[in-house]
Amino acid sequence: MKNYSVILLWSIILCxxxxxxxxxxxxxxxxxxxxxxxxxxxxxxxxNSQGYARFQIVAPEAKSVVVSxxxxxxxxxxxxxxxxxxxxxxxxxxxxxxxxxxxxxTIDGGVFNDPGAxxxxxxxxxxxxxxxxxxDKDFYALKDVAHGNVQQILFPSKxxxxxxxxxxxxxxxxxxxxxxxxxxxxxxxxxGEDETAWSNQGHVNLIMDNLIAEGKIKPxxxxxxxxxxxxxxxxxxxSFRIEPFQTVLVDELIPYIDSNFRTIATQAGRAMAGxxxxxxxxxxxxxxxxxxxxxxxLLSGGIYKPEEIKDKSKVKLIFISCGSRENPEKVQSxxxxxxxxxxxxxxxxxxxxxxxxxxxxxxxxxxxxxxxx
Amino acid sequence: MKNYSVILLWSIILCxxxxxxxxxxxxxxxxxxxxxxxxxxxxxxxxNSQGYARFQIVAPEAKSVVVSxxxxxxxxxxxxxxxxxxxxxxxxxxxxxxxxxxxxxTIDGGVFNDPGAxxxxxxxxxxxxxxxxxxDKDFYALKDVAHGNVQQILFPSKxxxxxxxxxxxxxxxxxxxxxxxxxxxxxxxxxGEDETAWSNQGHVNLIMDNLIAEGKIKPxxxxxxxxxxxxxxxxxxxSFRIEPFQTVLVDELIPYIDSNFRTIATQAGRAMAGxxxxxxxxxxxxxxxxxxxxxxxLLSGGIYKPEEIKDKSKVKLIFISCGSRENPEKVQSxxxxxxxxxxxxxxxxxxxxxxxxxxxxxxxxxxxxxxxx
Numbered sequence: 001m002k003n004y005s006v007i008l009l010w011s012i013i014l015c016x017x018x019x020x021x022x023x024x025x026x027x028x029x030x031x032x033x034x035x036x037x038x039x040x041x042x043x044x045x046x047x048n049s050q051g052y053a054r055f056q057i058v059a060p061e062a063k064s065v066v067v068s069x070x071x072x073x074x075x076x077x078x079x080x081x082x083x084x085x086x087x088x089x090x091x092x093x094x095x096x097x098x099x100x101x102x103x104x105x106t107i108d109g110g111v112f113n114d115p116g117a118x119x120x121x122x123x124x125x126x127x128x129x130x131x132x133x134x135x136d137k138d139f140y141a142l143k144d145v146a147h148g149n150v151q152q153i154l155f156p157s158k159x160x161x162x163x164x165x166x167x168x169x170x171x172x173x174x175x176x177x178x179x180x181x182x183x184x185x186x187x188x189x190x191x192g193e194d195e196t197a198w199s200n201q202g203h204v205n206l207i208m209d210n211l212i213a214e215g216k217i218k219p220x221x222x223x224x225x226x227x228x229x230x231x232x233x234x235x236x237x238x239s240f241r242i243e244p245f246q247t248v249l250v251d252e253l254i255p256y257i258d259s260n261f262r263t264i265a266t267q268a269g270r271a272m273a274g275x276x277x278x279x280x281x282x283x284x285x286x287x288x289x290x291x292x293x294x295x296x297x298l299l300s301g302g303i304y305k306p307e308e309i310k311d312k313s314k315v316k317l318i319f320i321s322c323g324s325r326e327n328p329e330k331v332q333s334x335x336x337x338x339x340x341x342x343x344x345x346x347x348x349x350x351x352x353x354x355x356x357x358x359x360x361x362x363x364x365x366x367x368x369x370x371x372x373x
Numbered sequence: 374m375k376n377y378s379v380i381l382l383w384s385i386i387l388c389x390x391x392x393x394x395x396x397x398x399x400x401x402x403x404x405x406x407x408x409x410x411x412x413x414x415x416x417x418x419x420x421n422s423q424g425y426a427r428f429q430i431v432a433p434e435a436k437s438v439v440v441s442x443x444x445x446x447x448x449x450x451x452x453x454x455x456x457x458x459x460x461x462x463x464x465x466x467x468x469x470x471x472x473x474x475x476x477x478x479t480i481d482g483g484v485f486n487d488p489g490a491x492x493x494x495x496x497x498x499x500x501x502x503x504x505x506x507x508x509d510k511d512f513y514a515l516k517d518v519a520h521g522n523v524q525q526i527l528f529p530s531k532x533x534x535x536x537x538x539x540x541x542x543x544x545x546x547x548x549x550x551x552x553x554x555x556x557x558x559x560x561x562x563x564x565g566e567d568e569t570a571w572s573n574q575g576h577v578n579l580i581m582d583n584l585i586a587e588g589k590i591k592p593x594x595x596x597x598x599x600x601x602x603x604x605x606x607x608x609x610x611x612s613f614r615i616e617p618f619q620t621v622l623v624d625e626l627i628p629y630i631d632s633n634f635r636t637i638a639t640q641a642g643r644a645m646a647g648x649x650x651x652x653x654x655x656x657x658x659x660x661x662x663x664x665x666x667x668x669x670x671l672l673s674g675g676i677y678k679p680e681e682i683k684d685k686s687k688v689k690l691i692f693i694s695c696g697s698r699e700n701p702e703k704v705q706s707x708x709x710x711x712x713x714x715x716x717x718x719x720x721x722x723x724x725x726x727x728x729x730x731x732x733x734x735x736x737x738x739x740x741x742x743x744x745x746x
Contacts, residue, residue: 039498039499040497040498040567041497057483058482058483058484059480059481059482059483060481060482060483061436061437061481061482062435062480062481062482062483063434063436063481064434086482107432107435107480107481107483107485108432108433108434108435108436108480108481109431109432109433109434109435109459110430110431110432110433110435110480110488111431111488112480112485112486112488113485113486113488115483115484115485115486115498118499119492119499124413124414125412125413125488126412126491126492142527142535142536144529144536147526147527147528147536149524149525149526149541150524150525151522151523151524151525151543152522152523152524152578153520153522154515154520155520156517162515163515163517163520168522170524175633175634175635176632176633178551194413205525259549260548260549261548262548
């Protein structure tokens with residue numbers, strides 16, 4: 001329990017000050033364009049080439065409209081001002097970090113989403129999202145290459161007495177070559193997110209399609225499911241226990257996947273990876289179940305120590321990453337320790353990012369070529 | 374063009390007055406429960422056993438909060454009142470129609486979603502949704518049966534110079550029996566909706582799973598894609614032309630499906646169906662392409678006249694439906710005319726529903742057993 005609370009607090013603290021690439025007083029370049037994750041046809045929010053975000057909210061009779069992103073406002077947000085046309089307008093006081101950010105709008109004391117933006121499940125609710133184009137965004141772009149599919153499955157879970165949802169990425173060609181079998185990565189989201197996060201926010205399917213098209217990886221299947229079972233108080237950490245989720249994952253989901261998809265159904269063909277809380281889950285479950293997974297990856301989600309691992313011969317890869325604005329020294333040091341102890345361990349630090357999805361998109365791209373070699 | 378505008382207007386008029394099962398002054402039963410399509414853990418909106426809906430919105434400094442559902446308020450909505458705890462509260466003045474309804478909240482003149490409800494793509498935006506439990510809701514319930522998958526595909530479209538998205542329902546067992554081939558229904562959404570509607574609002578995957586589990590239908594594949602190509606002004610009807618969508622559907626999507634899924638790739642194994650605007654599209658495209666589809670279905674989406682059809686021998690089924698609060702006489706009369714002309718035509722009227730998703734869920738359930746016999 002303690003570890004989870006610590007990392008959660010750590011994330012919140014990091015996110016609260018680090019989402020600005022520059023806090024500055026340079027002039028704002030007037031080349032704003034609609035964010036790429038706006039709702040269809042919506043002009044706002046917009047982003048400029050410097051990474052500033054500009055918002056417009058229609059609420060003519062409101063007293064106060066504050067966007068939760070950006071410096072300079074109440075609670076670290078951007079205070080919008082009502083213009084003569086009755087529309088509330090405002091621009092962040094500085095450039096945002098490249099990549100994806102969650103946000104919401106506080107209107108007269110109530111928390112709502114921006115009607116212009118698409119919603120993404122984070123903080124245990126569907127929140128507005130905005131995308132600041134990254135200089136390396138090409139690796140997760142939708143390109144004219146063969147595409148894999150992301151499919152929703154509903155698998156039976158006796159332990160929770162329901163059908164649970166997971167999303168399964170199958171690589172291009174999966175449906176055509178009916179004899180080929182694939183290794184599988186079980187990939188977990190972070191706290192407050194759910195099984196939609198890695199596709200919607202992470203674009204993991206597009207990252208895979210692009211890596212496969214470039215011949216950089218051997219294709220594998222990815223399985224993403226909800227990492228909590230305490231549905232009474234959804235997303236609550238206080239009552240979180242790993243065992244019920246471990247049962248769902250190892251005793252229910254994995255057998256279902258192995259019997260319904262063309263998998264390499266062995267320890268050698270199975271990886272577990274997760275971001276933030278999903279990394280903590282990966283850490284615990286891989287250590288508990290050394291005969292189930294052979295490749296482990298923690299993305300902004302803690303570290304492994306050599307003394308935690310019972311049988312070194314069963315671990316084929318340990319990948320540990322975080323953003324440069326998180327705790328890179330800790331990641332580097334842990335990986336050095338693992339290497340010194342004889343493990344195949346790899347560290348990756350995402351430059352100029354914090355506890356956010358660009359860190360995890362990049363981490364996944366770095367990790368994927370190392371798996372199942 | 375004219376037909377589309379007429380049906381759109383017709384839908385709006387119908388929806389504006391017909392979503393109440395009873396406008397009344399009976400006493401309200403205090404057995405409210407959270408709507409089944411609330412966001413995880415959210416207590417409001419709620420619905421009682423009579424079909425009344427109750428809303429709570431936190432916006433302590435707001436001047437005015439109006440929910441777009443229910444009689445008695447401005448523009449036909451429910452005016453909420455601020456209670457002593459600063460929360461805006463209100464209950465519809467009457468019982469709502471059974472089934473799914475879109476809505477939004479107007480706060481100080483701005484249009485937002487209810488933070489308690491899940492969002493569904495309708496009216497060209499992600500809107501709040503609420504579910505009034507229907508007396509026959511069992512047929513679209515999540516049950517302990519074998520489940521098919523709904524998978525997102527990205528298919529190449531040269532005519533629109535992009536990868537377009539579709540969702541494909543494959544029935545239970547699709548992944549196991551690697552030799553079986555299935556017929557396919559191309560199923561279209563209505564105006565303002567998109568390719569997510571039939572799964573999210575329609576629960577078409579669960580309807581299929583349940584019908585298959587009961588042995589009532591022969592399993593088939595369902596393909597759902599976005600029915601418009603005029604992305605400049607998304608969802609705009611003024612610039613709508615059927616030809617670009619027909620090209621995407623017939624020349625690009627169908628060949629992709631036939632080469633990537635185990636389909637019966639013949640006219641006899643292919644149906645087209647659609648609701649509202651999707652029905653108008655079905656009408657036009659099936660008449661234009663008699664060698665592509667053999668089964669036609671219009672759900673609250675117009676009718677066929679015998680004189681429109683060039684070759685009667687190519688049409689295996691015409692299914693036409695609507696809600697009893699729409700224009701059932703027109704549907705019955707059209708089907709009688711088709712039967713008299715020697716067609717295998719079937720009419721279905723959904724009792725006590727209007728131009729809304731319960732009509733279409735029920736229509737799909739009635740239609741499915743008639744296909745590919």
